[in-house]
Amino acid sequence: xxxxxxxxxxxxxxxxxxxxxxxxxxxxxxxxxxxxxxxxxxxxxxxxxxxxxxxxxxxxxxxxxxxxxxxxxxxxxxxxxxxxxxxxxxxxxxxxxxxxxxxxxxxxxxxxxxxxxxxxxxxxxxxxxxxxxxxxxxxxxxxxxxxxxxxxxxxxxxxxxxxxxxxxxxxxxxxxxxxxxxxxxxxxxxxxxxxxxxxxxxxxxxxxxxxxxxxxxxxxx
Numbered sequence: 172x173x174x175x176x177x178x179x180x181x182x183x184x185x186x187x188x189x190x191x192x193x194x195x196x197x198x199x200x201x202x203x204x205x206x207x208x209x210x211x212x213x214x215x216x217x218x219x220x221x222x223x224x225x226x227x228x229x230x231x232x233x234x235x236x237x238x239x240x241x242x243x244x245x246x247x248x249x250x251x252x253x254x255x256x257x258x259x260x261x262x263x264x265x266x267x268x269x270x271x272x273x274x275x276x277x278x279x280x281x282x283x284x285x286x287x288x289x290x291x292x293x294x295x296x297x298x299x300x301x302x303x304x305x306x307x308x309x310x311x312x313x314x315x316x317x318x319x320x321x322x323x324x325x326x327x328x329x330x331x332x333x334x335x336x337x338x339x340x341x342x343x344x345x346x347x348x349x350x351x352x353x354x355x356x357x358x359x360x361x362x363x364x365x366x367x368x369x370x371x372x373x374x375x376x377x378x379x380x381x382x383x384x385x386x387x388x389x390x391x392x
Contacts, residue, residue: 173228175190181224268336268343275321276354283314283358329369
């Protein structure tokens with residue numbers, strides 16, 4: 172039996188969505204973030220040494236990292252669905268998005284979040300102006316222009332049908348869903364109508380709705 176070690180408001184939400192699309196039976200083990208630090212609880216370290224989510228167990232296998240989990244589940248349970256055939260140009264494009272989501276896009280979104288927290292940190296009052304200045308300079312000089320570059324690229328690249336590859340959901344859409352959710356919450360995607368339409372399509376998908384029902388509320392700050 173597949174077990175998803177599911178941390179609230181985390182990347183494991185997209186794993187639940189994929190499993191609902193696959194129609195594969197699975198169980199959920201729930202973990203809650205610390206309300207002050209927003210970190211995962213120590214109990215997750217009993218599953219994987221890094222104590223992060225998502226982690227999926229399938230029999231004796233313990234799988235971490237979203238891209239690996241998505242690739243494994245589709246290869247093991249997809250019956251040829253949700254990924255282009257090996258050896259094709261479409262497959263290379265598919266693998267690109269699996270790596271791009273966490274390798275290129277998410278670091279920028281995490282920087283956006285980090286500098287926002289620096290600017291709002293409970294530092295001594297005499298340090299706050301300097302911290303706000305540093306955070307503002309970093310965001311305006313690097314993070315925001317880079318995010319605009321990437322979000323514009325995605326808006327120009329995604330298909331008119333609202334998919335990253337082909338005409339149906341693939342693992343590329345599953346993997347890209349979380350960073351686009353995070354971008355919408357932390358930077359805004361109003362200027363990027365195709366990304367906004369993509370996210371609306373994700374939210375409206377019946378399998379995504381079932382994943383929310385089973386995994387619980389999902390919201391990013």
